[in-house]
Amino acid sequence: NAGVTQTPKFQVLKTGQSMTLQCAQDMNHNSMYWYRQDPGMGLRLIYYSASEGTTDKGEVPNGYNVSRLNKREFSLRLESAAPSQTSVYFCASSEPGYTDTQYFGPGTRLTVL
Amino acid sequence: GENVEQHPSTLSVQEGDSAVIKCTYSDSASNYFPWYKQELGKRPQLIIDIRSNVGEKKDQRIAVTLNKTAKHFSLHITETQPEDSAVYFCAASSGAPHDTDKLIFGTGTRLQVFP
Numbered sequence: 364n365a366g367v368t369q370t371p372k373f374q375v376l377k378t379g380q381s382m383t384l385q386c387a388q389d390m391n392h393n394s395m396y397w398y399r400q401d402p403g404m405g406l407r408l409i410y411y412s413a414s415e416g417t418t419d420k421g422e423v424p425n426g427y428n429v430s431r432l433n434k435r436e437f438s439l440r441l442e443s444a445a446p447s448q449t450s451v452y453f454c455a456s457s458e459p460g461y462t463d464t465q466y467f468g469p470g471t472r473l474t475v476l
Numbered sequence: 477g478e479n480v481e482q483h484p485s486t487l488s489v490q491e492g493d494s495a496v497i498k499c500t501y502s503d504s505a506s507n508y509f510p511w512y513k514q515e516l517g518k519r520p521q522l523i524i525d526i527r528s529n530v531g532e533k534k535d536q537r538i539a540v541t542l543n544k545t546a547k548h549f550s551l552h553i554t555e556t557q558p559e560d561s562a563v564y565f566c567a568a569s570s571g572a573p574h575d576t577d578k579l580i581f582g583t584g585t586r587l588q589v590f591p
Contacts, residue, residue: 394577396578403485403583403584404583405482405565405581405582405583405584406520406565406581407581408578408579408580411577411578413577419575421578422580453519453520457577459576459577463508463510463525463569463577464510464522464525465510465522465579466522467519467520467521468519469518469519470519
């Protein structure tokens, strides 16, 4: 039981490049989330998915797209990376109504030059 | 929408002393308040949570109190140890009817426990 996994752990991009961050969970959770964490700003929600086939914008969605591929996987795509997207990205999952606890992945540290 | 404020941003205590971190929230419909601990370079992990129908919850050296009227909740750590050193985040569930599984996080408190 690996919980929530993310790939890659580290990534360096040049401005304008694209990439996809991958997230998977093996806890059979319906809800999945993408956050970014910047110094002094806590965790800010980018997008979330309440169930397979649905996605909704969070607090800071601009410049990102997401795909809920199936119940296990939720990917985050940067189409044209910008230096302002340099951050640590965390994926999380939960089962609302059962525990409400959000379980986080190990994070991806992204640097955009 | 929901807004969560957290204080202080940094807190230094001597080993064995108590530490208190406070958060306020804006949406009176919020009903779930977790606290996460994040060690350097690691993922946030839940340490304790409380629901709006409970005023206090305790788990060994950690306790959380909730004042719904004032819309604030606090984390209390007693007999602090060096391994308690980390960043602590409070969060509140969104009160919006279709978004109750969303969490809004505070900006974090860096706790340092000196031996």
